[in-house]
Amino acid sequence: MAVNFSVFEDFATVAGVRLGIAQSAVRYQNRDDMVILELAEGAEVAGVFTQNAFCAAPVQIAREHLAVQSPRYLLINTGNANAGTGKQGFANARRSCELLAAATGVEASQILPFSTGVIGEPLNMAAFERGIPLALAQLGEDQWARAARGIMTTDTLPKGYSHCFELDGHEVTISGISKGAGMIKPNMATMLGFIATDAQIDKMVLEQWCKRLANASFNRITIDGDTSTNDSCILIATGQSALTITDADSPVAEMLFNELKIAFQLLAQAIVRDGEGATKFVTVEVIEAREPQEALDVAYTVAHSPLVKTAMFASDANWGRILAAVGRAGVANMELDKIQIWLDDVRIVEDGGRCDSYTEAAGAAIFKQSEFTVRIALGRGDVTETIWTTDLSHEYVTINADYRS
Amino acid sequence: MAVNFSVFEDFATVAGVRLGIAQSAVRYQNRDDMVILELAEGAEVAGVFTQNAFCAAPVQIAREHLAVQSPRYLLINTGNANAGTGKQGFANARRSCELLAAATGVEASQILPFSTGVIGEPLNMAAFERGIPLALAQLGEDQWARAARGIMTTDTLPKGYSHCFELDGHEVTISGISKGAGMIKPNMATMLGFIATDAQIDKMVLEQWCKRLANASFNRITIDGDTSTNDSCILIATGQSALTITDADSPVAEMLFNELKIAFQLLAQAIVRDGEGATKFVTVEVIEAREPQEALDVAYTVAHSPLVKTAMFASDANWGRILAAVGRAGVANMELDKIQIWLDDVRIVEDGGRCDSYTEAAGAAIFKQSEFTVRIALGRGDVTETIWTTDLSHEYVTINADYRS
The missing domain is CATH 3.10.20.340 (ArgJ beta chain, C-terminal domain)
Structure with missing residues (x-):
């Protein structure tokens, strides 16, 4: 049903990002449903999250962790949104971070959790115990395409974007994935977007950009007016390219911003093109x-x-x-x-x-x-x-x- | 498809209200599509209208006429909303009032026009020339049931309410009809409601009541969130019963208000029960x-x-x-x-x-x-x-x- 949409598979790797995908059976058997992104030390991360007052436990914890220190891992599960789950939901989201922390030797506050799927059901913690080691064993730079599929729920097709270009004499790469097809409205809905570049971008600039970029893309799409409890959009700058952005007003910064804007907009529009039942x-x-x-x-x-x-x-x-x-x-x-x-x-x-x-x-x-x-x-x-x-x-x-x- | 809804046919007449219905072929042949309500001299009328900024020509003219003097006729057509029709739409709505004025000997400003149907098409004035004399020839006190059918558009069933009761030692009657099934939202939508009582109600009280009653009924229903350009809700007090209300705060006034509220709410709820595609x-x-x-x-x-x-x-x-x-x-x-x-x-x-x-x-x-x-x-x-x-x-x-x- 997707409108003028073709699956993107030709991802470029982003130095400093490794991805691992597993079948953990959070809700369904035999289906990739857990994705881990590992970020190399030195990566900067910015995020924009749902404005739904019933914001899900993982979203609140991701916000909290992001304020403490730079994350080293993103942990994403599908099948269960861990929203409307009260105190137990918080305990479960924290526990999922602790499990990944224990397996990797980082602190739990260096992990950002993301959940998407049904609302109001308790999170299946056995799936995390099973899935985390499996996903970690699969970590690789070239796993973007499988990750794009691994974060899907009612999406009919995986959504991706990748572009390599030269800027100011340096090679730069942008790769990103997104998901979402229903409960889509401004302020983001059951929408997840993860966009990474190897450019080095000052943390303040990155945070400012992430807001502006989301407002020009993921916050400008609507399928049914329903805003989800779990929307999250994450921008990662690993800093492994020689391109460094410290001044947001420089011409080079503006060029990189525009490249990122294309990535954000195409990934957001892909969600609309694959909107539930969309024919236009x-x-x-x-x-x-x-x-x-x-x-x-x-x-x-x-x-x-x-x-x-x-x-x-x-x-x-x-x-x-x-x-x-x-x-x-x-x-x-x-x-x-x-x-x-x-x-x-x-x-x-x-x-x-x-x-x-x-x-x-x-x-x-x-x-x-x-x-x-x-x-x-x-x-x-x-x-x-x-x-x-x-x-x-x-x-x-x-x-x-x-x-x- | 209507939910727990049965057609009401058993209308009581309201002294001072006569109704005439005609097949004028505004848009479709062989279908009652024009309804005239004739009000006896001395009747007071209050109205509440759509808040859509693209309010249709007949609504603007009805508002204008209501501010000038007490109406003697309501002129309702289905098949064409005469909305989004620019200056020609105004000229046509005025012309429809002039045609009825000429046929009855009242002033055009004593006529309130109402239109419902497709938006943006020019109004077929030949239908008014044809329909008005036909409808006038049919005028009768006992035509409520046919009038309820005559104002339908996508409604699957006619909507009516009638109740006779004794209040303060006097016989009082309330009868009403409504229409609407889609484009229904607060502030009224393609919704028409005409409710008449033979009680005598002070004009100031009637206006105040009409607003309060609409806010407790027609302004509290929604099918699809779409507000029409043509919503109108009209409350008529013919004053032919011996019951007289001048003080809105008296116990008798409160009792009559509550009787009218039942009429308004049941007529409004009937629109929801017959909502387009409604199963609940x-x-x-x-x-x-x-x-x-x-x-x-x-x-x-x-x-x-x-x-x-x-x-x-x-x-x-x-x-x-x-x-x-x-x-x-x-x-x-x-x-x-x-x-x-x-x-x-x-x-x-x-x-x-x-x-x-x-x-x-x-x-x-x-x-x-x-x-x-x-x-x-x-x-x-x-x-x-x-x-x-x-x-x-x-x-x-x-x-x-x-x-x-």
Whole structure:
């Protein structure tokens, strides 16, 4: 079902990152469900996490550990989110870090735990006792492709990105993986993203970049408006390349930032392309807003409207539903006469009504495409925001009505 | 598909209200699509309208006319919402009032127009020229049941309510009809409600009541979170009964208010029961909130979550999805330990995790019912808010992917 999506397998290794994958049977048998990333000493790590108030135990512990010292291991399990699990959930997440610490000789606070899967079930600790030694035995620099598969839950395809380039005379590599297909909304959802570069990046710069990059990518995608309890996005700089970034404002820093932005955006968009039941990949762009928040309010109201989404699924250019969604987005003092709406380059709405030049055939031709842009001009400022979303199909209902059964 | 819903046909007449219905072919042939309500002189009318910024031309004109003088006619068409139709839409809505004014000898400003149906298409004025005389020729006090059918669009069943009772020694009647099945959300959606009583109610009291009643009924229902451009809820007091209300705080006034509240709530709930593709009728009650807005934020976030709604459709007590929705409702400083969640009287969540006494079987038994309540205690105040919603089924997608084709 994934929209214009092909599996990426051609990963470049990132010096300073080794990956190990195991079948630990957290929930299902005979399935890669545990991934360990080992980071060489000296690597810097930054993270952005879910804003759901019911943030899962592993997320809280990852935040806590990240504040203490630079991590040496990331420990990821699928099959169980360890969310909504109360005090026992915390004890289990801590215990998983202790098990990996004991096996590797680092401190438990040097480990970041990540969990994704069903909510509210106790974590199967026997799986960690079984899986950790198996994953550690497999550690290798060339395991990115298997790791991309190992973090999948309802994803139909693994998601990856890799790029090697020369910058300021130095070879640099960026490789990353992501997962997620449902419960996807701004502030990240059951979304995991792990992006690593061998560049050396100052910790302060890295933290600042990770926030900016997530806000331009993983925080701009929505499938169903549901934000998960477990979203995490991690940016790693191992510092093994000769390229060193200390000043975020230098031209070289800007070039590296843009390379990372491509990685973040493609990995985020891959989640939308593989969205549960997705048959369309839709960009919603709001222009001429007064401020970012009102642009985002309009964009998300359109992107979350079940009526707009089902019209997209039906390839029915029912633009009245888009108009109605713009109207209920809660923007104060919106001047209807100034609003314009386009599908790609076909203008539909102007002066509060249907554009004279618009024809049903022109709109239908765009809505039939597997990818298009809905552009909404508010006519009240110069701020632009862009998000990416999917349609709402029968398959979405099937997947989510059957997920646990 | 309607949930625990039976067609109401046994309307009592309301002295001072006559109804006429016609087949005017606004959009479809051979279908009642125009309804006129004639109000006797002396009737008072109050209205509550959509808050969608792209509010349709008839809604704007109805608001304007209501501010000028007491209406003598309501003119309702289905098949075309006359929304997103720009200046021509206004001209057409005004013209429809002028046509009815000319035929009846009242002023155009004594007519309130209402339209529901497809957005963005020009209104077919020939239908009004044809339909208005036909509907006027049919005027009768006993036409409520046919009128209930005449305002339907994607509704599968007509919605009505009627009750005669004695109050303060006087006979009083309340009769009402409503329509709507999709694009339903707080602030009313493609929702029309017309409720009439023969009691005499002071205009100020009537206006105040109409707002309070709508906020306890039509503004507390949601099917898909989409608010229409055309919602209108009208309360009529013809004053032909001997019961007179001038003081809103009197015990008799309170009793009449409560009778009207039952009418409003049952008519609003009927819309949810007949919601597009609905297989469940679900009450979401948020208790122990600090203020109404945060209670509503939590209730609507749960009620709009596609993941919660698909779980309801599947009769899968996947309470983790409810928990995740509560967590992303945006309530500041929510204390997770204080939150409790029940399905009817089965407690699922306490202390931020699954309740020890909860069993999957107990939850599944509730979720299998066609009606149940999700009760969420926030543990931070004493405010309660209640809303009503449906599940999200395959049928919803089918209906909305096919509506225009």
